[in-house]
Amino acid sequence: MILELDCGNSFIKWRVLAVDAGHVLGEGVVDSNLALLEGLGGLKGLTLTFCRLVSVRTAEETAALTSLLRDTFDVPVVCATPAREMSGVRNGYEEFERLGLDRWLAMLGGFHLASGACLVLDFGTAVTADFIAADGEHLGGFICPGMPLMRNQLRTHTRKIRYGDLAAEQALESLVPGRATVEAVERGCLLMLRGFVMTQLELARSYWGEDFVVFLTGGDASLVTEAVPQARVVPDLVFVGLAMACPLS
Numbered sequence: 001m002i003l004e005l006d007c008g009n010s011f012i013k014w015r016v017l018a019v020d021a022g023h024v025l026g027e028g029v030v031d032s033n034l035a036l037l038e039g040l041g042g043l044k045g046l047t048l049t050f051c052r053l054v055s056v057r058t059a060e061e062t063a064a065l066t067s068l069l070r071d072t073f074d075v076p077v078v079c080a081t082p083a084r085e086m087s088g089v090r091n092g093y094e095e096f097e098r099l100g101l102d103r104w105l106a107m108l109g110g111f112h113l114a115s116g117a118c119l120v121l122d123f124g125t126a127v128t129a130d131f132i133a134a135d136g137e138h139l140g141g142f143i144c145p146g147m148p149l150m151r152n153q154l155r156t157h158t159r160k161i162r163y164g165d166l167a168a169e170q171a172l173e174s175l176v177p178g179r180a181t182v183e184a185v186e187r188g189c190l191l192m193l194r195g196f197v198m199t200q201l202e203l204a205r206s207y208w209g210e211d212f213v214v215f216l217t218g219g220d221a222s223l224v225t226e227a228v229p230q231a232r233v234v235p236d237l238v239f240v241g242l243a244m245a246c247p248l249s
């Protein structure tokens with residue numbers, strides 16, 4: 001069995017695949033290394049043979065996790081590393097090793113699935129957009145705060161914006177102008193997110209007309225799916241790229 005991990009700034013997404021990499025035997029989203037071990041411990045008949053992971057965390061945090069996995073499961077642990085070019089995609093950063101590895105893998109996955117020009121939008125702690133042309137050239141991208149960062153900045157830097165998670169969720173059932181703080185903030189931030197998405201679509205159209213695929217991924221992708229009906233929602237896009245960057249042999 002293969003363990004795959006996507007270590008983002010807020011959460012670790014994990015899944016266990018059968019050795020033929022055919023089907024998913026278990027998966028989860030956790031907020032700590034300990035919770036990851038607990039989640040894995042809950043799987044019956046777990047016999048890991050290989051682990052591959054991508055991390056946008058510090059080298060120290062990533063090293064701590066890889067040694068924990070080696071010690072606990074006695075398996076080889078392979079981390080995705082930056083590359084100038086892979087699977088037909090050319091990294092567009094001036095310093096290719098500075099491009100977030102989660103972005104890079106989502107781009108590899110997206111270009112592979114689209115077999116052509118694509119716009120990859122990832123909604124995590126941060127929101128990212130990346131443009132890959134039909135010839136595999138990465139034109140670059142954008143990074144802005146995601147939903148959790150936008151709302152937390154407002155909560156942190158104002159004195160009278162305070163509300164709970166449940167109220168926040170309920171506030172998004174409609175997008176009419178808010179008549180309570182929670183509605184005004186949650187809807188305002190969501191409209192910023194959607195506005196960002198619309199701008200990315202316009203830019204992609206200016207490059208490629210209608211001849212491109214839009215991918216939505218990341219934990220908050222569902223917040224914008226309605227606004228982009230033509231998009232392909234691929235929650236495991238980073239894992240698609242991870243398998244390409246870190247094959248079994």
Ligand SMILES: Nc1ncnc2c1ncn2[C@@H]1O[C@H](COP(=O)(O)OP(=O)(O)O)[C@@H](O)[C@H]1O
Pocket residue numbers: 007008009010011012029123124125126147148218219220
């Ligand atoms: N099962 C889940 N557990 C935690 N967060 C989730 C879950 N499903 C969706 N989310 C949303 O995903 C967002 C985090 O997205 P994610 O892609 O995991 O971020 P990152 O990669 O930066 O850690 C949170 O703001 C949360 O609203």
Ligand SMILES: CC(C)(COP(=O)(O)O)[C@@H](O)C(=O)NCCC(=O)O
Pocket residue numbers: 008009010056098099100101102103123124125126127128143146
């Ligand atoms: C942009 C990111 C913070 C997104 O991280 P995430 O929201 O998925 O946790 C991450 O890809 C990152 O740290 N990138 C390095 C900077 C860059 O890509 O230019």
Ligand SMILES: [K+]
Pocket residue numbers: 008009102122124218
């Ligand atoms: K991510």
